[in-house]
Amino acid sequence: MARLADEVITRIKQDVSLLRLVESQGHKVTKQGKDYVVCCPFHEENTPSCIISPKTNFFNCFGCGTGGSVIDWVMLTQGVSFRFACELLQKDLGLITEAPNKAPSKNTTTKLTPPLAANADSQTALKQVIDYYLETFKQSPEVQEYLRSRGLAHPELIDRFKLGFANRTLGYRLPEKNRKAGAALRGKLQEIGILRSRGHEHFNGSLVVPIMDEHGTITEVYGRKILGNRLRKGTAQPLYLPGPHEGVWNVEAFKASNEIVLCEALLDAMTFWVYGFRNVTASYGTSGFTASHLAALKQHGFVFL
Known part of the structure; x- marks a missing residue:
């Protein structure tokens, strides 16, 4: 198209x-x-x-x-x-x-096919959400401009790491909660952490990056608010799924070299990646070096002195 x-x-x-x-x-x-x-x-x-x-x-x-x-x-x-x-x-x-003289009515059907399978398990549903966010990213000039401003407009980076954009349209692609299928799908997304308890998208307004293991299983999701001055004062820009952090971004880095570049922030790690340093990974912020990072280093033979 x-x-x-x-x-x-x-x-x-x-x-x-x-x-x-x-x-x-x-x-x-x-x-x-x-x-x-x-x-x-x-x-x-x-x-x-x-x-x-x-x-x-x-x-x-x-x-x-x-x-x-x-x-x-x-x-x-x-x-x-x-x-x-x-x-x-x-x-x-x-x-x-x-309809110039009529107030909009709440329609309980969507105009587009839902991006999630009705009977999907948690991992399948999460992958389908990430695929939907990737599709939304490619149709959203504002988040693409954000990446360009950060020096990260790299096609291979986007597709390899499935960068996405959550712009609140996911909920409008789901059946309404007053329908059985809608209640089931929304309940599943709330369990995962994609939707909050009141139904809002957790990553609304964010660049979204899944953290995947070597088999493609999604273990964590990172979000970065890109709304700039439209954010409420005190709103945290980095977001993650609820619960403890699991997994390591760019797990292939541990096989790429006998040295690892460890960044504090994921976007900084992506900058290294774009400029050819493929042996790069990131922690989950200042105090975000986790057991998953340590296990990956040990698994691939890194020695601690």
């Missing part, structure tokens, strides 16, 4: 009025200074906390942290992919004229 041209995406984000779209869907918006405020449709609230800026044509909710462009709004409210959202907005603003 051909990739959407960057110029088309840019033109949609600039020329399609987010404010007009939101109003046409039936949402009540109120002017607040130069911006507008609306009750966020992505979480329950009585006092509007979602800001729409006509100047930037972006929205940002200070209640749940969701934000983005007019494309993101369509993806989230309609439960469709990035490509399909762009196609809808290109078709003479078809969404805007669809």
